[in-house]
Every structure is written in structure tokens, then in C-alpha cells.
Amino acid sequence: GQQLNQSPQSMFIQEGEDVSMNCTSSSIFNTWLWYKQDPGEGPVLLIALYKAGELTSNGRLTAQFGITRKDSFLNISASIPSDVGIYFCAGQEASSASKIIFGSGTRLSIRP
Amino acid sequence: EADIYQTPRYLVIGTGKKITLECSQTMGHDKMYWYQQDPGMELHLIHYSYGVNSTEKGDLSSESTVSRIRTEHFPLTLESARPSHTSQYLCASSGSYGFQPQHFGDGTRLSIL
Numbered sequence: 001g002q003q004l005n006q007s008p009q010s011m012f013i014q015e016g017e018d019v020s021m022n023c024t025s026s027s028i029f030n031t032w033l034w035y036k037q038d039p040g041e042g043p044v045l046l047i048a049l050y051k052a053g054e055l056t057s058n059g060r061l062t063a064q065f066g067i068t069r070k071d072s073f074l075n076i077s078a079s080i081p082s083d084v085g086i087y088f089c090a091g092q093e094a095s096s097a098s099k100i101i102f103g104s105g106t107r108l109s110i111r112p
Numbered sequence: 113e114a115d116i117y118q119t120p121r122y123l124v125i126g127t128g129k130k131i132t133l134e135c136s137q138t139m140g141h142d143k144m145y146w147y148q149q150d151p152g153m154e155l156h157l158i159h160y161s162y163g164v165n166s167t168e169k170g171d172l173s174s175e176s177t178v179s180r181i182r183t184e185h186f187p188l189t190l191e192s193a194r195p196s197h198t199s200q201y202l203c204a205s206s207g208s209y210g211f212q213p214q215h216f217g218d219g220t221r222l223s224i225l
Contacts, residue, residue: 030211031211031213033213035216040218040219040221041218041219042118042202042204042216042217042218042219043155043202043216044216045213045214045215048213050211086152088154088155092211099157099160099170099171100214102154102155103154104153104154105152105153105154107152
């Protein structure tokens, strides 16, 4: 079935650095979502994107819906220790009603 | 923050036992979902429901079953637990109009001895 390619798989960065991660698919998506999951908890929705080219911010987080509708990226500016966790992209295919497909996640670790 | 609750949070139980994982939401969402997730790995959809008396199997085959007798409640049952069922189980719900993002509970971490 359809898969999302999320990269990088993991990142070790210095506190204060900017972070960038992305997701690509082989088919067109109507919606892109970005979630963050802390250990022992469920994913929490960070940003939802509904339109090709859309650029949306949530505090230090910025995400964009790619023009081709086959990719999305998430940027985190000036990272802080609480940004540690696993970030998942998720997308709703154009051919699907409500089901979404998840990427394999990007594990973010920060050196203080 | 979404109001979706899962119990128990952790369960360690022996092989062969019958298990029911509870999921409830107070948002009146018609759509509910169960995902299975190994630690740090991607989420796999195992069941979903678009309303009362509606249940469907997801993309990942699972020996579990679900029921949806009330809008707010979507329990998952394993008739006879096995070590291969050890995983984290996440419940989610979403609104009905158009496409709406799924909101997740905190999960049940299940260990079968």
C-alpha cells in the first residue's frame, strides 16, 4: 500500500539550532498533518495543512504543503530541550475519505 | 486538547487471557480508530468505525475485535492474548464533516507474558 517516506529517521542537534524534516509520497494528498509524540503518550497534533502551497506556523514550528501535493516539510526554529520526541507526518490521500497514512517518524534528540 | 481517554494505561497479563482495552471520547465524534504501534515505530491502523454499529478492519491484520454500540465508546478485545500481541495500542477520533484531523488518547501499553 501507499507509504510515506519521512526523513531524516533521527537527528541529534545542538540546543538553539534550527531543525528541518520532510515527508514525501508517490501519490497526491489532500491534507498533510504533523504530530509530535512524547514517550509513553499519544501523538499530539501540531499543524494541519489543507491546501497546496499553504505555509502555516505554530509558535516556533512552521510547516508547508508542497506545491506538487506530494510532499510536506516541518521546520523548528531555535530548538529547546522540550522539542525532544518523535515527529510524525501523516497524510490523507486524495482517494481516501478519512483514513490517514503515517510516516515512520523522525526522532529528535538535543544536546544541551 | 482533545478529550479522549484510554484505560488501562499499562497492562501486563499472562498468555491466554481475554483482554478489553477501553477507549472513550467526549467530543461526540462519529469516527474512531485503533492503531498498533511498537515503541518508536510508525502507527498501523487495525480498526476503524464511522459511527454506531459500523466497524471495519484496518490496513494491518489483527486478531483483535472491536464494537461500537455507543458513539463515545470504542472498546478493543483480544479473546486470547499471546506474546505477539505485546505492543502499544492507540485510540483516536475525528469529527464527521469533511476531513478532520484525528486526535489521540495516550495509549495502552500491553505486555503479554
